[in-house]
Amino acid sequence: MLQLTDKAYSTAPATTAASAPRMSNDENRNTGTGGPATSVITKVKPKTKRPNLYRVLILNDDYTPMEFVVHVLEKFFQKDAEAATKIMLHVHHHGIGECGVFTYEIAETKVTQVMDFARKHQHPLQCVMEKK
Ligand code: TYC
Numbered sequence: 001m002l003q004l005t006d007k008a009y010s011t012a013p014a015t016t017a018a019s020a021p022r023m024s025n026d027e028n029r030n031t032g033t034g035g036p037a038t039s040v041i042t043k044v045k046p047k048t049k050r051p052n053l054y055r056v057l058i059l060n061d062d063y064t065p066m067e068f069v070v071h072v073l074e075k076f077f078q079k080d081a082e083a084a085t086k087i088m089l090h091v092h093h094h095g096i097g098e099c100g101v102f103t104y105e106i107a108e109t110k111v112t113q114v115m116d117f118a119r120k121h122q123h124p125l126q127c128v129m130e131k132k
Contacts, residue, residue, distance in 0.1 A: 051103045051104075052103070052104060052131060052132075053101050053102070053103065053131075053132045054101065054102055054103070054104055054107035054129045054130060054131055054132060055098050055100075055101050055107075055129065055130045055132055056077075056098070056099045056100050056101075056102060056107050056110045056111060056114075056127065056128075056129050057096050057097065057098055057099065057127070057128050057129070057130060058072070058087075058091055058096070058097060058099055058114070058125065058126065058127050059091070059095065059096055059125075059126040059127070059128070060091050060092055060094075060095045060096065061124045061125065061126065063123065063124050064118070064123040064124060064125040065123070066088055066092065068118075068121065068123055068125070069084075069088040069091070069125065070084045070085055070088050071084075072114055072117065072118070072125070073087055073088065073099060075117075076099075076110055076113050076114055076117070077099045077100050077110070079099075087099065099114075099127075101132065107129040108129065110127070110129075111127045111128065111129050114127035115127055
């Protein structure tokens with residue numbers, strides 16, 4: 001059967017009431033001691049988790065043409081010409097620079113795409129990922 005909702009992709013708690021303080025089922029139950037009735041207050045924690053993030057970095061070298069690096073940044077990291085040129089020049093002068101920040105699988109894919117593209121064009125450009 002086709003399911004339209006999927007818990008794995010839900011970012012919000014199922015209901016807002018879920019995170020409100022709640023008393024145990026048998027509210028105001030007697031303790032059987034002749035003492036006062038007691039209740040346990042429970043608070044349901046929203047179960048959203050932030051994903052681990054990874055920086056994708058490119059490294060400088062002496063041979064890859066500047067225009068090729070700019071092209072890589074436009075093609076795989078959606079940078080415009082100005083942003084791509086800034087990043088390329090930063091790497092050229094400092095040795096390393098950030099192309100973007102992604103979840104693990106996306107970062108891994110970007111690294112593979114850049115490395116394959118550089119190899120195909122016979123440039124030694126290196127691309128790596130680093131946990132934030
Ligand atoms: N240093 C290279 C050159 O002078 C340009 C370059 C920039 C190479 C950034 C790689 O990640 C890089 N042609």
